[in-house]
Amino acid sequence: MSFLGGKLHSKWTKFTFCFLFLLPLLYPFLLKPGEQLYSDHLGKFILGESVGRNGFLSGNLVLPARNLDPEGNYCPTECIRIGGELISPFPAALGYVYAVFLPWSGIVGVYVATAILVLLSFLLLSILWDWDPIYLGVLVLASPFLVNGYFFPDVGIASFLFLAGSFLFLRSGPSSSWLRFVSAGFICASAAWFRIESIVFPLAFIFFLSIYKFYNIEERSRILGYSLGFLVGVGLLLGIQYILYGHPLGPRFSFNQPTMFLPPWKKWEIYTGLLIANPNRLGFFGYTPGLLIVLFFFVYYVFFKNNPFKRSSASEISNRDLFVFSGIAAFLALVVSAPNDGIIDFGSRYLHLSLPAFVGMFLILTENLGEKFRKIAKIVLFTILLYSVYISFSYTQILVKYGRKTTKLNAIYLEQKPDLVVVQIRTYSQILGKYFFQTPSVWLMKEGHIKNFFSKNRPEQFQKILFVQTKASILESLNDADPFLKNKYYESITQTLGPDFKKVWSENKEDVLIFSMERKK
Numbered sequence: 001m002s003f004l005g006g007k008l009h010s011k012w013t014k015f016t017f018c019f020l021f022l023l024p025l026l027y028p029f030l031l032k033p034g035e036q037l038y039s040d041h042l043g044k045f046i047l048g049e050s051v052g053r054n055g056f057l058s059g060n061l062v063l064p065a066r067n068l069d070p071e072g073n074y075c076p077t078e079c080i081r082i083g084g085e086l087i088s089p090f091p092a093a094l095g096y097v098y099a100v101f102l103p104w105s106g107i108v109g110v111y112v113a114t115a116i117l118v119l120l121s122f123l124l125l126s127i128l129w130d131w132d133p134i135y136l137g138v139l140v141l142a143s144p145f146l147v148n149g150y151f152f153p154d155v156g157i158a159s160f161l162f163l164a165g166s167f168l169f170l171r172s173g174p175s176s177s178w179l180r181f182v183s184a185g186f187i188c189a190s191a192a193w194f195r196i197e198s199i200v201f202p203l204a205f206i207f208f209l210s211i212y213k214f215y216n217i218e219e220r221s222r223i224l225g226y227s228l229g230f231l232v233g234v235g236l237l238l239g240i241q242y243i244l245y246g247h248p249l250g251p252r253f254s255f256n257q258p259t260m261f262l263p264p265w266k267k268w269e270i271y272t273g274l275l276i277a278n279p280n281r282l283g284f285f286g287y288t289p290g291l292l293i294v295l296f297f298f299v300y301y302v303f304f305k306n307n308p309f310k311r312s313s314a315s316e317i318s319n320r321d322l323f324v325f326s327g328i329a330a331f332l333a334l335v336v337s338a339p340n341d342g343i344i345d346f347g348s349r350y351l352h353l354s355l356p357a358f359v360g361m362f363l364i365l366t367e368n369l370g371e372k373f374r375k376i377a378k379i380v381l382f383t384i385l386l387y388s389v390y391i392s393f394s395y396t397q398i399l400v401k402y403g404r405k406t407t408k409l410n411a412i413y414l415e416q417k418p419d420l421v422v423v424q425i426r427t428y429s430q431i432l433g434k435y436f437f438q439t440p441s442v443w444l445m446k447e448g449h450i451k452n453f454f455s456k457n458r459p460e461q462f463q464k465i466l467f468v469q470t471k472a473s474i475l476e477s478l479n480d481a482d483p484f485l486k487n488k489y490y491e492s493i494t495q496t497l498g499p500d501f502k503k504v505w506s507e508n509k510e511d512v513l514i515f516s517m518e519r520k521k
Contacts, residue, residue: 048098
C-alpha cells in the first residue's frame with residue numbers, strides 16, 4: 001500500500017504518523033545517553049569498552065581494580081567467572097556494537113543508532129498493518145515498546161532483527177525465492193545474539209505455521225525454508241556460545257539459571273513482579289492492563305472461534321494473524337519459565353517482543369466486537385489505553401529524573417578525586433559513570449568483605465577512598481543528626497583502615513550515604 005494512499009488519506013492521519021515516527025529521534029534528547037550510565041547500562045558500557053580494549057578478540061572485562069581483586073570477588077558490575085576470565089552476563093554481541101561506536105561517537109552514537117532501529121521497526125510494522133494509525137498509536141503511546149527499545153539497546157536491536165526477518169517472510173509472495181525464506185529465518189534467529197529469550201518467538205511462529213498451513217504445498221515450502229534458516233542461525237549461536245562459555249545458552253542463562261527451573265508454584269513472586277508490579281517496578285499488565293483483556297480474547301479466538309484442527313478455519317487465517325498468535329503463545333511460554341528478571345527489573349523488557357503481537361490481537365478484538373455493544377466496548381478499551389499513555393509519559397519522566405540524579409553523582413566523584421571507590425550496592429558504581437575506567441572501584445557489601453579486601457590490599461597505598469553506602473542497610477538505626485552513629489558498616493571501615501585515615505567529607509543523600517576517608521599526610 002502506498003504511503004500516500006489507503007488509510008493515509010487525511011492530513012491529520014499523515015501528521016499523526018510523522019509524529020509517531022519522529023518520537024524515537026526525540027528520545028536521545030529526553031533520555032540523554034550521557035546520563036544513562038548506571039546499573040545495567042553502565043555494565044553494557046563496561047563490556048563494550050572492554051571489547052574495544054581487547055582489540056575485539058575477547059569479552060574479558062577490563063576492570064581498573066583487576067590487580068586489586070584478581071579473582072573478581074568484588075566486581076563492581078555484574079560478572080561471571082568462566083575459566084580465567086571475568087565475563088559480563090550481557091550479550092557479547094552487544095559489547096561489539098558498543099565497541100564499534102564508542103571510539104568515534106561515544107555513548108551517544110549507541111543510543112542514536114538504537115533510536116533509528118526503533119524507528120525502522122515502526123516502519124516495518126506499519127507496512128505489515130497497512131498503515132493503520134490505531135496500530136502504531138497503541139504500540140508507541142500505550143505500550144513500553146518505544147521506551148524499552150531505546151532505553152535498552154540490546155532490546156532495541158533484538159526486536160529490529162526479529163521484526164526484519166518476520167517482515168521478509170510475511171511480505172514474500174508466491175514467486176519469492178527459497179533463499180528469501182531461509183534468510184528470513186536466519187535474521188530472526190540473529191536476534192538471540194542480543195536477547196536469548198527471542199529464540200522462543202520464531203519457534204512459536206514455526207509451530208503455528210505448521211499447524212495451520214503445512215497441508216498447503218506452497219506454504220510448506222516457505223515454512224521449511226524459514227525453519228532451515230532459523231535452525232542454522234540458532235545452531236551457529238549455540239555452538240559458538242558453547243565453545244566460548246561452556247554452555248550453549250551463554251552467560252546470561254548461567255546468571256539467571258537458579259530461578260529458571262523453580263517449579264511454577266514457587267515462582268508467584270516472580271510472576272507478580274513480571275506481570276503486575278513489585279515494590280520498585282510495574283509489570284507487563286501493570287503498564288498496559290488493556291492487554292490482559294486481549295490475552296483472554298486470544299484464548300477464546302484461537303481455541304474456540306478458530307480451531308487449528310479444522311481445515312476450513314485454517315485456510316481463512318493469514319500468516320500475519322499467525323504471527324500474532326505465535327507472539328502471544330511465546331509470551332505465555334516465557335512467563336512460565338521467567339527468571340529473576342520478574343523481581344529485579346521491568347517486566348515488559350523480558351516480554352518486549354510480544355508487544356507487536358498483542359497490539360495486532362487488539363485490532364482483531366476490535367474487529368470482532370458485537371454490533372450491539374461495539375461502541376461502548378471500544379470506549380472502554382480506549383479509555384483503559386489512556387491510562388497506559390499516562391504511564392508511558394510518567395515512566396519517561398522518571399527515567400529522565402533518575403538520569404539527572406546520576407549525573408550529580410558523577411560530579412561528586414570529580415570533586416573528590418579518590419584513588420579508590422567502594423560501593424556497597426553495585427548499582428551505585430554509577431557514581432563513576434563514563435569515568436569508570438579512570439579509578440579502581442570495588443563492591444564491598446558486608447563488613448566482612450571490607451576486612452577481607454583490605455587485608456589483601458594495604459590501605460596505605462591509597463591517599464583517599466570514596467565510600468558509597470546504601471541507606472537501606474542502616475534505616476532502622478539511622479540517626480538523622482549523625483548518620484555515622486551506630487553505623488556498623490562505617491565502624492568496620494574505620495577499624496580496618498586504622499587511625500591513619502579520617503573522614504574528610506560526607507553527604508547524606510536520600511538513598512545513600514557518601515563519604516571520603518583520607519590518609520593523614
